[in-house]
Amino acid sequence: MLQMSGNRVAKEPVFLPLSWRAVFASLGLLLLIEGCAVNPVTGSNELTFVSEAEEIQIGRKNYLPAQQSQGGQYRVDQDLTAYVSAVGWQLARVSDRPNLPYEFVILNSSVPNAWAMPGGKIVINRGLLLELDNEAELAAVIAHEIVHAAARHGAKGIERGLLLQAGVAGIGIAVPNSSVVGLLSNTGAQLINQQYGRGQELESDYYGMLYMSRAGYDTSAAISLQEKFVKLSKGRKQSWLEGMFASHPPSEERVQANRERTKQFPIGGKIGRDEYQRATSRIRKSKEAYKSYDKGQEALKEKRFSAASKFANRAIAIEPDEALFSALKGDILAAQNKNRAALDQYKKAIQQNSHFFAFYLQQGTAQYALGLQQQARGSLEKSNSLLPTPPAHYFLGELDLKEGKRDSAVKHYRAASVSKSEMGSKAAKQLARLELPDEPGRYIASRAGWDSAGRVIVQFQNRSQVKVQVTSVLVQLTRNGRVLGEETLPLNIVLSAGKTGRLVTGLEVKQGESERLVSRVVAAKVL
Ligand SMILES: [Zn+2]
Known part of the structure; x- marks a missing residue:
């Protein structure tokens, strides 16, 4: 059992100052302009x-x-x-x-x-x-x-x-x-x-x-x-x-x-x-066209491609100028891996309406699938300039990674990882892969304490969405902020995404009133 009295949970220095800055920023705002x-x-x-x-x-x-x-x-x-x-x-x-x-x-x-x-x-x-x-x-x-x-x-x-x-x-x-x-x-x-x-x-x-x-x-x-x-x-x-x-x-x-x-x-x-x-x-005349479009979207979701095409064509017959309908035809083709043909439809959609992010996103995704990297980048950046989205950020991250632009890839993955969507979670995994070796403490939380026999125990929590192996942890004994002693322990703990684990270290401490144990993961890798 971990005896928690006389022990403090170690917090990563990264998080604490940020939260305080948030408090001060908000208070400052209230004081200044109320x-x-x-x-x-x-x-x-x-x-x-x-x-x-x-x-x-x-x-x-x-x-x-x-x-x-x-x-x-x-x-x-x-x-x-x-x-x-x-x-x-x-x-x-x-x-x-x-x-x-x-x-x-x-x-x-x-x-x-x-x-x-x-x-x-x-x-x-x-x-x-x-x-x-x-x-x-x-x-x-x-x-x-x-x-x-x-x-x-x-x-x-x-x-x-x-x-x-x-x-x-x-x-x-x-x-x-x-x-x-x-x-x-x-x-x-x-x-x-x-x-x-x-x-x-x-x-x-x-x-x-x-x-x-x-x-x-x-x-x-x-x-x-x-x-x-x-x-x-x-x-x-x-x-x-x-x-x-x-x-x-x-x-x-x-x-x-x-x-x-x-x-x-x-x-x-x-x-x-x-x-x-x-x-x-x-708009009253074209009301049926938009209804047909909605049905086409439904059919596409259910992978009924020929029905979806019929609905798209019916919509276009009533209202030929609507870019959404061209883009739907593109989506139907892209869903069948016919990305070349899909691109023609997205191009038409953009000619009809060059102001909507989704057409650029869809175009960029199809270009990415075809390996047209520079074109994909242009489309995805345009899409993000109209409305930043997780998929655009994710694919831009992938393109950056391919070109060795690590820092920029990290930025894109981080932006996408905020989202709870499938793309968000893919981005979070990529982000962890890139960052974990350099900043393991950001992804794997740890805290140290001692049991009644004075044995030092370290608990870990994998906060990332990937399976990790923790290979080294630093444990420090402090009093009033001063380090009395420290050990870097090699270890081998495998943690699945979100899971916790504990380690009995073999270190011992004599229990002192004002002493604290602090721990930090110093090395880990993505499995
Ligand atoms: Zn109202």
Whole structure:
């Protein structure tokens, strides 16, 4: 038995300073920019520590990657984007923060959804546009999102999130790259997936209707829209639950509140049914094409290649300009190892839409499989510049390794290894293979103690995802930080991924009150 009294667990010096730096960075942030401010929309006083400049920076930084991660922009019908953006600006101009750098884009996703990031960065999905009937309903959606941005709902989420992060750091978990921007840059997904509170939803409806009215829209569209959402939410359709309703839960309460609120505005105003129907005619006509595309994706997953091809071709027959459909044909070919033919399809996809990371990633993966190393590198780097992904980092790591660029390979593997995906775990294994010989303590934790007979025992934990052999450990006896004696022990312990093991060393210590044992793995190899 290990007697733990009088003994301290040795911690690797690598981890401790990092976690403390994280705490200090967070505290510094709180002390520096905490302040009291008046909410620009509601006029109420609130504690803020994300300034307007930071709001704008957060939005700018996260807007494009978030778009990419959700299908990228819909680019087949640029007139539709111009139309949505024009409606957005009519509302933004009359909002309480007309000077934010608003942007309004359509995402190429069939999931009905819309979201806003701090600084006025707003998206509406193709799938939601298909559910709306007129321009006033579109205005109701956008005005609501404008309020989320203008009233700092997302920024408040970050403020709460930051406190949470500081708390996490405080209990000793190292947050990598824990500068202010480092912490905030991870907020992209949280920003768009965050569930707004009931109060914030009501607030967004309330002021959204005010902006609608100021812009000349019929505010009753906000009621009909909310009624539609309540009805749809009862159907519990997955795409809605994952999309719009995840972040903006509809309710009878909101319908009632909108009904009350509309009494404060002049009756009438623009509905814009014809304009809206005209503007959305292409996406309505191509709705079946995207359905066919989804079925093609399903068929591909199940390796029903000829069925998948038929669905892809049907989609292309309805909407020949959509790059996703060309890329699907490429994926079907690549899955059958027909990488040359797949490349033709990816090339076509990129000609149709050169702004979406996935086409470059797929192209790069096929080029890699064909041994076209320089081309693969170019495609993968382009893909990562649009949206960093584990597979792009993994294959770039492999290319670097082949070219003897060890340090760069390590960086790519490390970036990919954060992910829980299959590629992430492959990258983690490569990383361990590269780093373990030089930094065994990073992958194999150890601690030393003594039992009641004074025998020194060392415990090991293999934190890596690979099987390792520990061949040498350093054990030190210290008092008040001073080393009284040390031994480097040769040994031979084999540990599978994640496993622990212990060693009775043959060393003995006389138990002293103020003495501590410290141990560190100094040599190990990957098996
Ligand atoms: Zn909302």
